[in-house]
Amino acid sequence: MLFVIAMQIIFILKTNHTSVDGEEFAEPYDSFVELASVVDLDVPRLVPFGCFVETSWDHVDSLVSITLAPVFIFVFGSFVIFSWPYETPHDQAKALARFRYYFARFMLLAYPAISRTICQCFRCDEYVGGDVLLKADLSIACETDQYVGMVVYAVLCSLIYSAGIPAVVWLKLWRWRHELNPLKYEDEARAIKVRVRVRLWAGRQV
Secondary structure (H helix, E strand, O other): OHHHHHHHHHHHHHHHHHHOOOOOOOOOHHHHHHHHHHHHOOHHHHOOHHHOOOOOOOHHHHHHHHHHHHHHHHHHHHHHHHHOOOOOHHHHHHHHHHHHHHHHHHHHHHHHHHHHHHHHHHOEEEOOOOOEEEOOEEEEEOOOHHHHHHHHHHHHHHHHHHOHHHHHHHHHHHHOHHHHOOHHHHHHHHHHHHHHHHHHHHHHHO
16 A cells, blocks of 8 residues: 555656656656556556547546546445345445445545546647647647536536545544544643653753
């Protein structure tokens, strides 16, 4: 888990570095990071979906697929659990809790890829001839109704994913704050601080 997160951070740093016209990394480090990019879970970038559809696969398709995939996974997984003939309701509740736990971990791993795909919808560059095109997909003009619709959808997804996932994590941590940092440890920490201050005060009086 820690290795996957570390490789995600390294890949994101490399992607951001090259996106601002930074120099390419030296070999073999550059190739290694590219090979390890599979841990980023950016499926539309890794899988050539354009080979399986008759029309061209553009950034709108990538955005829709990567944002609707978690919804499909959650609904399908919940449907399977509720449809499975468990012996007792307690077993079903345990299975549902386990599924939600692993789904939450999956969403934390997929968060960088989802947020990056969403943010790429807002960057347009002007090219020779005055054409304003989406930097992530030059087949999309930023002055069309298609782009406006994509931006509206991307804003909605940014509220659900880019802002929603950290907000849910913060609320969960706030709810479990006493279990993560029990009050007895806080009391002990305060007592230690008081003893230290008393000793420092006593030392100054000598």
